[in-house]
Amino acid sequence: MAALRYALLAGVMSAALASAAAAETFRWGSSRDIGSLDPYSYGDSFTINVMNHVYEGLVRYDRNLAIEPALATSWEVLSPTVWRFRLREGVSFHNGNPFTADDVIASLKRVSHADSPLKGNLPAYKAATRVDDFTVDVELNGAYPLLLNDLTNIHIFDAEWLAQHNAEVPTDIAKGIEGFATFNANGTGPFKVESRQPDAKTVFVVNPGWWDTPQHNLTRIEFTPVSSAATRVAALLSGEIDFTEDAPVQDLPRLAAAPNVKVLERTDLRTIFLMMNRRDELAEGGKNPLNDLRVRQAMQKAIDLELLRDRVMRGKSRAAGMIIAPEIPGYDAELDKLTPYDLDGAKALLAEAGYPDGFAFVFNCMSDGYVNEEQLCQAIASMWARIGIEPKLDIAPRPVQTPKRTGAKADVWTLGWATLPMLDSYSPLIQIIHSRDGNAGVFNWGDWSYPEIDALVQKASVELDRDKRLAMQTEALRIVGEEVIAIPLHQQPMSWAASAEVDEIPQFPDNKPRLWFVKK
């Protein structure tokens, strides 16, 4: 009865709203705002994902996440360090300017500029030269097998527009000037920016002159950040938004039961794991027990992964034994075995290591990080309390926690890695596991060093034979597991929810909404 009344009300409500707005308006209630309209001004993959509706790369992922031509129609490898791209002709930017080789060169220069927060996303880039209007040669530092993967996320700007508005280099906010590209956008993509009010609303309208045949039927996207999860759910139920890319897992049953909402879920490529401080001292002083393999093993054994999956993640996650998901090249099912939950074994190992009474350490988690992270950390803390060690939970938003993690003020912390946009196990190995050294080991916040792994990763980085390269990477991942450098937890669930009026909305394992495939 209540459900029926609800259904009627919801129907009336959504009918009323539908008549008020055009049927093809797509209202996206996201969990957070984009950082800027300039995908190069802010090193943040969510911003890049959203701006991909406006800007495009030379290549892109198709519906099956295979690389397909976008602004480049074809490419060839002239030598291991020089790639030649043929560009698509007849493409124009939103302001009408034609797309040519100069735009590609200006964009590559911009993204790899010393001030660019995204320069790490194109590490192999050295220089680009114009061959003719529609041909560009890209020169690399060395042989690099993953260039195309990187290029999917390098958005192409209009060179003339950049020059005209003095935006040829990425915004440097330290100079105290607003960047023109921060509030204005001019891409080649399927949608144009109509207006933007940070944290309140950003409106995109369809680009009628898009070079590709639209597979969507949207005319307008209203992107509204709604940071409170409960409010997002309420707004979906009452028909105020059409879609959210972050529906709280605990509300999925209710959303699924509502007649006007449908839920889309799958496991994300993102694997969540715990990383540990490996310096000589703990964050708050004293000898660091985490350098003892037995202690790390004990901590791993004390975590009941299946219980976490069933309770905290409501059966929606996939418990993991490795730091990468099965879809990622380099994965090995043999290595992806869960460490059995073993309380007594854990206690015995701790005693053997000389810590029968445990020790206290700082456990750093984010309140706005991964799916149900606060819950997850609290549950793990209580599991650890049972073997007598004393985690001191430190939970705060990401911007507050990151400096503590990088600055040796945390002993154990959560980290999630999806290997995007590379989609290869090379990504966590070089960025997290490798010793800190220049561009390598940037996320090696605990300062560990395994020369054996470093050697394998170095060799893999220049190996052009895919199978040989992956074998080396898998071997490195085996050592990661054996040495418990990280404690893998799970691939987290990805839950989208959309209004029943949305006919088609494909979901991808990289958790990136691609609204150019949406039919409403």
Next chain:
Amino acid sequence: MTDTPVCPARPATPSRLARLRDSDLWWSFTSHPTAVGAAVLLGLMMLAALLAPLIAPQNPYDLAALELWNAELPPVWVEGGQWPYVLGTDLQGRDVLSAMLYGSRISIVIGIASVIVSLAVGLSLGLVAGYFGGIVDNVLMRIGDVLLSIPTILIAILVSAVAREMLPPGLREAGAAAVLVLAISLTAWVQYARTVRAQTMVERNKEYVQAARLIRVPARRIMLRHILPNTMTPILVAATLNFGLAILIEATLSFLGVGMPPTEPSLGTLIRIGNQYLFSGLWWIVLFPALHLCLLVVAVNLLGDWLRDALNPKLR
């Protein structure tokens, strides 16, 4: 009920209880059913909070006692509910009743502590400012002006967020309550100080004080023994109402995420956590703490309201 002392002229001072029972205040109290009800309710809640370790089925702070298998149980009268989890459990398997009892304990302790701290600061600064006047008075009152020129809630949020950030992680949980007391007291003392100061300036010039000064009674003694008692009536009312306000501010800060941490939840923290599950069917996680908080503050304010009326002869 009236139990007049036999010889009011020279009693061996009647017992405090008897004096109380004889007072106008007591008479006013017993003739106000809402005041009695509020007092009983408040008494019960304070007692329950005080005895929480004895009566709560579980120690919600003992991480090792939480059993994830028992998470999300509904209250016992709902299908699926289980003893001893009378009001159900939260997402960590924490007993809601226990969390609530311990949570109200934190809320009440922070409320009382901030009233005490702000009273101590406010009374002494008010006395000093009023008694000595001059530059001391000027400086203190300007500080008060500045503090009152920023909305209380804003100061509390800022102080709480800032102070907690500056504590080392190990001290953060232990220090959270102290930080909240500081954040709330920082503005609350001004009201007491102003009241006492005004009263002190009046009393200072009265003959009995002048006389005491002549016979060289120390200033401290004059202030504490003679002036202070005369300012007590408005202070008592303000303190009661501020107690309710302090509980509210604490709950608000915790709700906004700058108060008590989830490992040591106050009522506000419990509501913040529960609010995230408002639509998941886990209504008991948010409903009971919210009710408890409302009842607590309502009881305090009813009592304060009655006290104000009872002590204000104009309204009688």
Next chain:
Amino acid sequence: MIAFLIKRIANAMLVMLAVAFFAFMIFRFVGDPVEMMLNEQATQAERADLRAKLGLEDGFLVQFGRFVTNAAQGDFGISYRNQQEVIGLIAERFPATFELVIVATIISLAVGIPLGVVTAIRRGAWYSEALQFLSIIGVSLPSFVVGIVLILVFSVTLGLFPAFGRGETVQIGWWSTGLLTELGRAAILLPAVSLSLFQITLVMRLVRAEMLEVLRADFIKFARARGVPARIVHFRHALRNCLMPVVTMTAMQIGNLIAFALITETVFQWPGMGLLFIQAVTFVDIPVMAAYLCIVSFIFVALNTMVDIAYAVIDPRLRGANG
């Protein structure tokens, strides 16, 4: 009079300087803007470079001086997070908060004054007592609980009003208003009610107290004795005499309401200054936090000063009395 004006304004400026110092002090010690602005992959050298560029290595007084000079000109720097001029961000959000506060104030007056009159003239009647009792409950309910309940009942269960945001807004110059569209008016109702609840009880209690005072006055007794009908006595004579304090309090409370709106805005995801502030706290966006504190305090101090001055104009005796 001029002397009083100067003194009062100088006082207000002193207070603002102290607020600015407070803002600057606090924000200088929280978080690390460098971490916020740079990519996670930035090197130590890049970090040091940015620190220098932001002036974080300069002396304390130099930084404070720069802060005050700029703030006085409305320049609070660039938001670390949105990379937009802070003053622009706040100006963009100001209309949302202002409309919310104004609507809440109107509701509180429209409801509070009649209730106050009724409880005063029907003192002792059961419904007056009940209203008095309810008013205490009104001040006791945490505003976030009220907001949650309103959303649960009116948005989710009944589907009558939106659960978040401003609905549809219309741009008039730099001002964006939600009051001209139906969706906008529907959206403002719940948050405004939730914000006004506390204010309603304040108005009601003030009106009641003032009415009781006035009703004892001689001119009321004379009017009654002359046989003027009760309704005219109450509303024309008595109420009119209570309105001055009500107007004063309402003016002075606007600053408080703006601050309290941050709770309402958080619950209803209302895109006003308060939500901006809470988000800034979350993201350690120091310039936004500093600007919000200074601007809200400025409104607060300005209103108080104006009320003081207005009073002094009306009642010259108050000019000397300066506590």
